[in-house]
Amino acid sequence: MIEILDLWPTRIVRHVLEDFEGPNQELLKLVREWDRSKKNLTTDYRDNNPFNVDQPATNWLREQVNQSVIQYLQAIGIDYPANWQIHGWANVNRNGDYHDPHNHPHCYLSGTYYLKVPKAAEKKRQRSDLRPNSITFYDPRTGFNMQSIKGDPYIEPEYTVLPEPGLLMMWPAGLMHFVHPNLCDETRVSISFNIILKWSDDYLPDQ
Numbered sequence: 001m002i003e004i005l006d007l008w009p010t011r012i013v014r015h016v017l018e019d020f021e022g023p024n025q026e027l028l029k030l031v032r033e034w035d036r037s038k039k040n041l042t043t044d045y046r047d048n049n050p051f052n053v054d055q056p057a058t059n060w061l062r063e064q065v066n067q068s069v070i071q072y073l074q075a076i077g078i079d080y081p082a083n084w085q086i087h088g089w090a091n092v093n094r095n096g097d098y099h100d101p102h103n104h105p106h107c108y109l110s111g112t113y114y115l116k117v118p119k120a121a122e123k124k125r126q127r128s129d130l131r132p133n134s135i136t137f138y139d140p141r142t143g144f145n146m147q148s149i150k151g152d153p154y155i156e157p158e159y160t161v162l163p164e165p166g167l168l169m170m171w172p173a174g175l176m177h178f179v180h181p182n183l184c185d186e187t188r189v190s191i192s193f194n195i196i197l198k199w200s201d202d203y204l205p206d207q
């Protein structure tokens with residue numbers, strides 16, 4: 001019998017959290033306070049970890065992230081205990097702000113939780129293929145779309161999402177991604193995080 005293998009998958013978590021409205025208001029308040037009092041909130045990301053704050057909304061978000069990590073590990077077939085810490089930071093993108101293609105070294109998973117995303121760009125005369133405020137993930141296997149034909153799963157070298165408030169996304173930390181520019185005067189606010197594994201010899205594969 002013929003066997004068709006599905007090798008080297010890239011698993012991405014996409015989850016709109018339940019009852020996010022209340023916590024989002026509190027988290028937005030916290031990020032705005034930090035944004036007022038700290039000069040470089042987003043680029044000084046090591047000093048502003050919302051997951052170290054003990055408030056109902058930050059505790060709620062920590063629990064949601066931890067549950068998502070547990071579900072991700074189960075989905076990829078890891079059936080033994082793992083331990084991690086969450087390193088997070090807030091992002092406030094104003095008109096023109098973007099984050100060029102990058103990945104997150106020295107961690108296992110990365111993610112973003114969205115507090116506020118402007119609905120649409122202001123009506124300027126711009127290219128119709130712009131996707132302001134979206135996030136794009138790129139196929140880590142360079143060039144796999146080159147020989148693709150209609151209908152095969154490798155035809156799109158990228159995956160783009162226009163986030164909405166309450167959305168939690170999480171992906172393998174090595175995956176390249178790009179945060180498209182904000183093109184309007186309303187802010188785009190999110191909390192990003194890295195999942196850093198606490199080392200255990202259990203992680204070593206059988207060889």
Ligand SMILES: [Fe+2]
Pocket residue numbers: 102103104177192
């Ligand atoms: Fe990132």
